[in-house]
Amino acid sequence: MIGNDRIQVLPTWELCFDNMPPNVPLIATARVKHDPAYAERRGIRHQAADLPGEIQRRTARLCRRIYRLLELDGYARIDFRLTPAGELYFLEANPNPEIAAREEFAQAALHAGIAYPALLQRLLQLGLRRPQQEI
Helix, strand or coil: CEECCCCECCCCEEEEECCCCCCCCCCCCHHHHHCHHHHHHHCEEEEECCCCHHHHHHHHHHHHHHHHHCCCCEECEEEEEECCCCCEEEEEEECCCCCCCCCHHHHHHHHCCCCHHHHHHHHHHHHHHCCCCCC
16 A cells, blocks of 8 residues: 555555465464575465455455554555455554565555656655644
């Protein structure tokens, strides 16, 4: 998600586990996130989700609603679980996701046509336009 008043929902990004042993929980542990050798060995990768249109629309609506309810601004990542039956479960809102060029947030932005330098510029502009609160 990017935006203060006008919110842009970036493409849904998914974490794929292609080579995990049976009965191992498919969660993004520190090892999954930060051990490239483990990720490669286990076929762990991130990619744009290929979701049916209705699930994409429902996900975007929920993201916007959560973003506003939690009074987020600038940028954030909203995490869900999707069941095989197409049910969405909200996991968390991350108001400060990692923005390195190779990480999910920047890759989702790139998939939406926002190059990394433009993404950083946009985030800076959103921060500068953020209403100042008195302390």
